[in-house]
Amino acid sequence: MKQGLISIISATILFTTSCKEHKEEKKEEIQFIVTSPIEIDTTFNKEYVCQLQSVQHIEIRALEKGYLQNIYVNEGQYVKKGQIMFQIMPLIYQAETQKSEAEVNFAKIEYQNTKQLADSNIVSKNELALAKAKLDKAKAELLLAKAHLSFTEIRAPFNGIIDRFNVRLGSLLNEGELLTTLADNSKMWGYFNVPEAEYLDYISLEKSANNAIVMLEMANHKVFDQKGEVETIEADFNNETGNIAFRATFPNPKRILRHGETGKILMPIILKNAVIIPQRATFDVLDKKFVYIVDASNTLKAKQITVSQEMPHLYVVASGLNAKDKILAEGLGKVKNNERIKYSFMPFAKELAELNNLHAE
The missing domain is CATH 2.40.30.170 (Efflux pump adaptor protein, beta barrel domain)
Incomplete structure (x- = not known):
């Protein structure tokens, strides 16, 4: 019975050893893709x-106080320069304008009468000058009243799009109150x-x-x-x-x-003269980036690189590589540092074409 047990153990050891050797042979048969960086002039965004x-982005505010009588536009509407947007109730300002017009007419008559008297040397020139000043004052007050009346119509100062309203129809507005933008x-x-x-x-x-x-x-x-x-x-x-x-x-x-x-x-x-490699040819250790360089004996050597710019699927390398280096392009997770490999070399132009196709997909 002992002899039979020994035979089973020996067979198991031989089988395990054979499987291990078979796996090692299979691993050695894997061919990895190796490429080299390219050094070219390129542009990236x-x-x-x-x-x-x-x-132009401004606030539209009321220049006069009063009730908001009309809204002629809508939120989000495109308006043209000079187009009326809002109207404040104008009755008070219309009355003030009519009052100022009447005062101008009265001042004109008074000035004309004083001028006739001054021409006849009945009144002094100072009286005429005073009448002229009263007329000028009345005209100025009329201009001011008309300005106040015009401010009841709020018009677009330029072509643009109206934002949300901050007031509603019938609102009592104060001078300077925000209407919209x-x-x-x-x-x-x-x-x-x-x-x-x-x-x-x-x-x-x-x-x-x-x-x-x-x-x-x-x-x-x-x-x-x-x-x-x-x-x-x-x-x-x-x-x-x-x-x-x-x-x-x-x-x-x-x-x-x-x-x-x-x-x-x-x-x-x-x-200018940018050194470019595929992103998948790199791996990270903490916050540093590395590549596997293939030396003359086909042995992998991990080397730290510095990346200056990142583009889709590509890195621009600032230091650590040159165009003559050979780097492992794929299968980085299947190998380790100082391991010998078999590989086939793929020029970077072909590698870059594959990456572009991948990006397009």
Whole structure:
């Protein structure tokens, strides 16, 4: 019986050893894909969160007090310059205007009578001058009364879109009370903050060129169909954030963009002799990025790299690699450091084409 047990144990050991050897052989038969970085001039879009503002966005307030008698427009309506929007009850102001007109007529008659007397040397020239001053005062008061009357009709100062009403028909308004806001969205300003180092890079690149052309990614992740232009940079940096504000202007002929909207400014950045690798060729250890370099003996060596920019499926490497290095392009989870592998080399151009196809899918 002992001899039979020994035979079973021996067979089990032989079977286990055989399976282990078979697995090792199978592992050695795996061929990994290896590629090399490419060094090219490229362009990528630097993203900045932005807030959009209308080129004209004002509060519409009552210039006179009184009851709101008429509302001629609706919320969200597009109005043209000079179009009447609200009317305050004008009766009091009409009466004041008529009173001022009567006072002007009275002052005219008084002036004419005084002038006839002055021409006949019956009254002094001072009396004539006093009558002329009373007439001028009456005319000025008439102009003021007409201005007050005109303020009862509140008209659009420019073409734009009306916002929500803050009052309702029949409301008793005080002088200066907010009625609504009006926005001209024909052009939009996009404000975004740029760190100091990137500001210096921008200034060095753009100082001898025209203003930078940028794009806008809207909240639905679609790119706005009109390109913008960086027109102004604020005078001072924010001491708390170390950023400075840029302003880009976008045409908005279809009035798609609205005041207060948010998005992302996409600013094209040109990189000279950029070293580019696929993202899937990297792995992370804590907060550092590594790649596996294949040496002359086909042995993997983990090497830390520094990434300067990130693009879809790609990294731009600032340090740690050059175009002559061979790196493991896939299967990083199946290997370990200092392990020898078998591989087939795939030129990066082909690798990049596959990544583009993957991105398109």
